[in-house]
Amino acid sequence: MDPRPRYQQIKQFISDAIRNQSYAAGDKIPTEAELVEQFSVSRMTVNKALRDLVQEGLLVRYPGLGTFVATPKAESPLxxxxxxxxxxxxxxxxxxxxxxxxxxxxxxxxxxxxxxxxxxxxxxxxxxxxxxxxxxxxxxxxxxxxxxxxxxxxxxxxxxxxxxxxxxxxxxxxxxxxxxxxxxxxxxxxxxxxxxxxxxxxxxxxxxxxxxxxxxxxxxxxxxxxxxxxxxxxxx
Amino acid sequence: MDPRPRYQQIKQFISDAIRNQSYAAGDKIPTEAELVEQFSVSRMTVNKALRDLVQEGLLVRYPGLGTFVATPKAESPLxxxxxxxxxxxxxxxxxxxxxxxxxxxxxxxxxxxxxxxxxxxxxxxxxxxxxxxxxxxxxxxxxxxxxxxxxxxxxxxxxxxxxxxxxxxxxxxxxxxxxxxxxxxxxxxxxxxxxxxxxxxxxxxxxxxxxxxxxxxxxxxxxxxxxxxxxxxxxx
DNA sequence: TGTATAGATATGTATATACAATATGATAAA
DNA sequence: TTTATCATATTGTATATACATATCTATACA
Known part of the structure; x- marks a missing residue:
């Protein structure tokens, strides 16, 4: 078994999916409820993974709407x-x-x-x-x-x-x-x-x-x- | 009453204390249990506030030891x-x-x-x-x-x-x-x-x-x- | 003296649950 | 038709609880 915490595994899964273009910028990703189902974890665990990814700039979330792949910032400063x-x-x-x-x-x-x-x-x-x-x-x-x-x-x-x-x-x-x-x-x-x-x-x-x-x-x-x-x- | 979420109020309280030198770099700050007592909230709420402040670079945490004021990561963004x-x-x-x-x-x-x-x-x-x-x-x-x-x-x-x-x-x-x-x-x-x-x-x-x-x-x-x-x- | 061992402390992760806040779409009323 | 209301979906915040893991201290033992 993967020894890493489950929220990290979920983060990995989603960021991988974004990187290999399974999701494009602006796409809606599965809701917390769906990810709970998919990974058989509690909602708080999924929530933590998603909040981390927002913090890292990969996702944006809107209450009532859902979670979306962030559009990359204009240009890299350096x-x-x-x-x-x-x-x-x-x-x-x-x-x-x-x-x-x-x-x-x-x-x-x-x-x-x-x-x-x-x-x-x-x-x-x-x-x-x-x-x-x-x-x-x-x-x-x-x-x-x-x-x-x-x-x-x-x-x-x-x-x-x-x-x-x-x-x-x-x-x-x-x-x-x-x-x-x-x-x-x-x-x-x-x-x-x-x-x-x-x-x-x-x-x-x-x-x-x-x-x-x-x-x-x-x-x-x-x-x-x-x-x-x-x-x-x-x-x- | 303060309309903001409680974890934000706790973050504010701690980061204020750090900024006005109540805690110096390297100081140990109160444990989660003590903050739970002080603010009458659940441990997860305190935990969220503290994790946010770690993310923001103000604190560092060590399991078994406690939570400490981070040594400033130095200077300006550019x-x-x-x-x-x-x-x-x-x-x-x-x-x-x-x-x-x-x-x-x-x-x-x-x-x-x-x-x-x-x-x-x-x-x-x-x-x-x-x-x-x-x-x-x-x-x-x-x-x-x-x-x-x-x-x-x-x-x-x-x-x-x-x-x-x-x-x-x-x-x-x-x-x-x-x-x-x-x-x-x-x-x-x-x-x-x-x-x-x-x-x-x-x-x-x-x-x-x-x-x-x-x-x-x-x-x-x-x-x-x-x-x-x-x-x-x-x-x- | 030195070394395990156990206990106390503190943070890390995970679950189940509840209610609040926000956006959308459908329905009912004017 | 327009407006107001309600239901639903989705995320945000909060609690209570449990067990895991890491560190230090004190004690018992060889």
Missing amino acids: AAVRNIAEEVRARGHQYTSQVLALNEQAASELVATQLGIPLHSCVFHSLIVHLENQLPIQLEERYVATSVLPHYLQQDFTQKTPNQYLSEQYTLTSMEHIVEAILPNKQAQHYLKLDAHLPCLQVSRRTWSGERLISFAILTHPGDRYKLRSVMNLPA | AAVRNIAEEVRARGHQYTSQVLALNEQAASELVATQLGIPLHSCVFHSLIVHLENQLPIQLEERYVATSVLPHYLQQDFTQKTPNQYLSEQYTLTSMEHIVEAILPNKQAQHYLKLDAHLPCLQVSRRTWSGERLISFAILTHPGDRYKLRSVMNLPA
Whole structure:
């Protein structure tokens, strides 16, 4: 049996259905009463699952009417969110990648702090270089808690970026970026084929699904080959 | 009587207590049982209020231990947008600035392109260095079309940043940022007091009011003194 | 001394139930 | 025809209860 709480299983079921287009934006999904029937749980359990999904932005609910798939917000505030593979292909260029490391590590102080887990606890780690027309443009060092993605080490990240994998496994609801200009460390110099004095754009990204912290990644880009662009609408 | 749902009243009570420092970060707040007593409601009602506040980032809970005031997840949703003066003052530091240039120029190719005006047409130009505790943290080079802000040259930008002035004259509706890591040019080295090899974070910002392009600015920050932070919610 | 074990405390999940509030559509009255 | 009312469907809020799980403390035992 699935050991997860039943309301989480129901959440998973509905968000899966939305993602693989069984329901389109604006569609009415089954009522609480129908889901109670379908899953043989109490109404409060279904209610909790649905309220969570409203909170995560997947659904909207109207008393007396029903529950509907939310229409996605206009545009994402930061183009940087885009998957590096998509980004490269959108420019009409060739995208390739190399997986340099994929293993299990004890969490360093930085990683433990960023992921909110105990020091030295076990985390999955991947190190991948992304190339645009054979030229390295991003070195991605990523950490995920083992409990969050138990099958992380079995993935083939040349076929699917970690980011894509995360998006499939979870509904990503928020993201934090910290952007700084740095000089590349030895590892970055080597894999990005850079001089030691060439400035790099380093993006530290944390990703959440609801309250759950999914992943921490350090993305290093050669300053002469990469820019971040973001367009945003301001609140009134 | 307060017409709002009881769980909302409880949320209000607790978040008020946190905001006016009755509870500090890390403090334990009353248990569910105590709040049930205090408000004469059922435990599920208290539970809902507390879960909401966890979701909102005010509290953290540990089974077996209790409920605690969360340590603030830091700052504003998009650091990049904030006025540099506010940003510095929010950190409790001293903000000062020096106006290095304020004049009229013929638009260079870059400026003409960015502002969408003819080459060599007249634009207002300002060059300002912003300091945090006497230390330079941003060199702001800004261009505005003369028709947009006719009195630009008469402003005292030590009292009010160009950004503040823009916000007063127009309702800013959208903004574009392009972020890159660069090595400082001679001007930046001089005014930011930097070595030639120290990487800088350069933000090129364009600002619109409706369809109207208001301003183009190049903001240069020392890489060792400045980071950009942004948190965003993702669309479904 | 050190180690199980049991108990107390606190939150997490789940059920059954009830009534309130909101939107729609059908019916009855003017 | 128009308006008012009512019934129905659906979500929102609230209660009482139960058991599960995680953490700490105190006690008993080797």
